[in-house]
Amino acid sequence: DGGITQSPKYLFRKEGQNVTLSCEQNLNHDAMYWYRQDPGQGLRLIYYSQIVNDFQKGDIAEGYSVSREKKESFPLTVTSAQKNPTAFYLCASNIEGKNTEAFFGQGTRLTVV
Amino acid sequence: KNEVEQSPQNLTAQEGEFITINCSYSVGISALHWLQQHPGGGIVSLFMLSSGKKKHGRLIATINIQEKHSSLHITASHPRDSAVYICAVHWSPTRLTFGEGTQLTVNP
8 A cells, every 4th residue: 555654653862862754655756745743733844855856945944854865765854953853743745746635644753851 | 825724723522413623724725635633643634625515424625715714524423533633725836834723522
């Protein structure tokens, strides 16, 4: 079955450490996205990529980095520069350039202690 | 930038009740999504619509482009419908703006 896989589901890290969240899709989608969800707020866009080897900052990119070396994979690194990294992170994908249905992963809940 | 407002924020219903969740947005869009998020966090797309009405099982979504408003209806609600329902609008091919979500609890 096609879909998006995020791993791990839960992640704990010490303050000051970088951590990388995985997102893989087998839907052959060109566009992939990373969102952050905080209690009482809508999802906010961190980074997106419309094609391999290219990505764009979203609304809250500071303290995050991404790469898109393969069409299927769009990992997100939460760096030590992110001031408030504890949150729920969602990855999504859709067909690039079209207002099509977006597919979401199951999310990763990151807790920094 | 598009603003998206959902109402109500929280909704508690008895099993079997008809439920309506509303979504309003501020600028023109090309499409609107209704999403469902269960307690584990994963999100499922329920509908994507740009005009009129769509129905899937007990779920019905409508949109009025002129009034910049959409509604999600659940008929004969069931406890398994308990989830957060999120409205998201497509105002560019790569940008979705999300509402804060409506927490629905259906009691048996």
